[in-house]
Amino acid sequence: MKRPGGSAPAGIRLAAVGFILAGWVVLAWAFHSPRLELFPAPWLVAVRFVELSRTELGADILASLGVAAGGWALGCLLGVALGLLIGRVALARLVLRPLIDFLRFISPLAWVPLAILWFGIGYWSKASIIVLISMFTVVVNTVQGASAMDSETGKASRSLRLRLPQRMEVGLMSAMPDILVGLRYALGAAWGGVVLSELVAGNTGLGALEGYGGQSFDVAQIMVGMLTLAVLGYVANWGFMRLQRRLFPWIIANRAS
Amino acid sequence: MTGRIARLLPSPGGIASAALGFAILVALWWSTSALFHVRAVILPSPPAVWQALLEMAEAGSLRQDVLTSLSELAWGFLIGASAGLLAGVALARSRALGAFLEPLIETFRFIVPFSLVPLVVVWFGVSIAGKIFVVGYACVFVVAINTAAAIQGIDPLVLKAADMLGVRGWRLLLQVVVPAALPRILTGLQLALAYAWVSVIAAEYVGSSAGLGYLITNAQSGLETAKVMAGMVVIGILGICFSQLIILARRIAVPYATSSGW
Numbered sequence: 001m002k003r004p005g006g007s008a009p010a011g012i013r014l015a016a017v018g019f020i021l022a023g024w025v026v027l028a029w030a031f032h033s034p035r036l037e038l039f040p041a042p043w044l045v046a047v048r049f050v051e052l053s054r055t056e057l058g059a060d061i062l063a064s065l066g067v068a069a070g071g072w073a074l075g076c077l078l079g080v081a082l083g084l085l086i087g088r089v090a091l092a093r094l095v096l097r098p099l100i101d102f103l104r105f106i107s108p109l110a111w112v113p114l115a116i117l118w119f120g121i122g123y124w125s126k127a128s129i130i131v132l133i134s135m136f137t138v139v140v141n142t143v144q145g146a147s148a149m150d151s152e153t154g155k156a157s158r159s160l161r162l163r164l165p166q167r168m169e170v171g172l173m174s175a176m177p178d179i180l181v182g183l184r185y186a187l188g189a190a191w192g193g194v195v196l197s198e199l200v201a202g203n204t205g206l207g208a209l210e211g212y213g214g215q216s217f218d219v220a221q222i223m224v225g226m227l228t229l230a231v232l233g234y235v236a237n238w239g240f241m242r243l244q245r246r247l248f249p250w251i252i253a254n255r256a257s
Numbered sequence: 258m259t260g261r262i263a264r265l266l267p268s269p270g271g272i273a274s275a276a277l278g279f280a281i282l283v284a285l286w287w288s289t290s291a292l293f294h295v296r297a298v299i300l301p302s303p304p305a306v307w308q309a310l311l312e313m314a315e316a317g318s319l320r321q322d323v324l325t326s327l328s329e330l331a332w333g334f335l336i337g338a339s340a341g342l343l344a345g346v347a348l349a350r351s352r353a354l355g356a357f358l359e360p361l362i363e364t365f366r367f368i369v370p371f372s373l374v375p376l377v378v379v380w381f382g383v384s385i386a387g388k389i390f391v392v393g394y395a396c397v398f399v400v401a402i403n404t405a406a407a408i409q410g411i412d413p414l415v416l417k418a419a420d421m422l423g424v425r426g427w428r429l430l431l432q433v434v435v436p437a438a439l440p441r442i443l444t445g446l447q448l449a450l451a452y453a454w455v456s457v458i459a460a461e462y463v464g465s466s467a468g469l470g471y472l473i474t475n476a477q478s479g480l481e482t483a484k485v486m487a488g489m490v491v492i493g494i495l496g497i498c499f500s501q502l503i504i505l506a507r508r509i510a511v512p513y514a515t516s517s518g519w
Contacts, residue, residue: 012356038380102278106493107455113477113485196371200462214375222376230367
């Protein structure tokens with residue numbers, strides 16, 4: 001969202017940040033009650049953060065990251081493989097595309113109860129949801145990339161008599177910009193899925209941390225969970241962009257934003 | 258040979274393709290449950306799921322769940338999309354407001370909507386107000402970002418031509434800006450509606466007493482897998498209806514914009 005007329009005035013940006021903090025403090029003050037803190041002030045959340053980070057926060061972060069990373073990696077691998085298959089092989093397109101067209105409408109998050117019935121409460125009931133989320137996001141983008149391959153590139157690789165692995169590499173790389181967009185969207189969507197499946201099926205993880213906070217009316221603990229999730233989501237997005245720029249510098253960075 | 262069959266196939270992303278996919282899925286599902294004698298708690302057969310659906314429809318609980326979910330969707334989408342449209346216009350048209358709103362959006366965008374679910378349960382209890390809050394929150398950013406991009410992306414030549422022809426004020430807005438920006442704005446609304454429907458289901462998982470999300474988690478805790486799958490089918494069919502509605506709206510409102518499946 002860059003405006004062509006130069007960067008935004010720094011004063012107004014600073015005012016926005018001040019507005020968030022001031023609004024938070026005012027709301028906390030307005031809803032203050034000595035018995036039940038429904039809207040804890042920033043410093044109370046900070047205190048709760050320090051308390052939690054001494055006890056369970058680290059383990060919860062690791063559990064959430066494990067589910068997210070495992071599910072995302074597996075889902076992306078499946079998604080890219082299926083997407084390339086659908087994009088380049090006609091027979092796969094005939095069978096798989098209608099199937100995905102239907103399954104896409106049943107949101108992966110609606111599979112949570114079924115995943116619990118199938119896998120029980122544990123790693124796979126959560127990770128399978130992330131696999132579904134990532135797979136559907138990545139498949140669609142990969143098919144777009146794979147079927148929109150430049151015909152000149154195809155001709156060039158044929159006239160150079162590339163062997164099959166090389167031709168596959170050419171196909172993969174020409175689809176790469178679209179695949180990467182899919183991977184990044186999947187990363188964001190997967191993070192949401194982790195929270196939700198941990199809320200429902202969780203005994204560990206940041207979603208479970210929030211869930212326990214909700215059960216004991218500990219709003220500060222819920223907010224610690226929310227903020228930790230937001231920061232980790234931001235870091236993951238930023239890291240992905242850095243890595244993409246390093247590994248595939250030929251992809252124009254703007255396309256991804 | 259496959260080329261000739263491919264021409265007979267429905268276009269990708271459309272409703273016919275989804276229906277064909279449904280048929281393939283039911284065939285796979287039916288044969289799996291019949292051939293391998295899977296226990297009903299793991300994979301009930303399609304007739305059992307149909308039976309569960311009929312039972313819920315006759316008892317009237319299905320109607321209540323669907324209506325609850327739909328009203329949460331309608332209010333949440335309405336509030337979130339209106340806020341998003343206003344914010345998007347402000348972002349694109351006013352430098353000061355835009356500079357103020359952009360950091361706000363860039364900060365709150367990273368707060369996962371589903372992480373709000375326990376919070377709204379504490380704040381609003383099992384009432385639908387909390388669900389509406391989550392749904393609206395899930396919509397607002399995608400609408401704001403797409404609206405702002407749509408307005409900023411209008412070809413400056415078009416605006417110059419309008420200016421040269423003396424089109425100003427309301428006429429400029431209604432006859433130039435809106436038609437030029439509408440396709441992208443509708444894309445934002447389409448995404449937002451999909452997000453909203455997911456969030457309705459997600460928000461109903463925890464701390465609610467009615468709705469389709471409640472239906473499937475409740476059935477899951479009672480090990481009634483047939484009911485879970487019946488609920489999922491209802492969720493999917495309603496999702497298809499919403500996406501068709503937006504596609505129809507798109508065809509009526511912006512017949513000049515091209516759209517394609519994947």
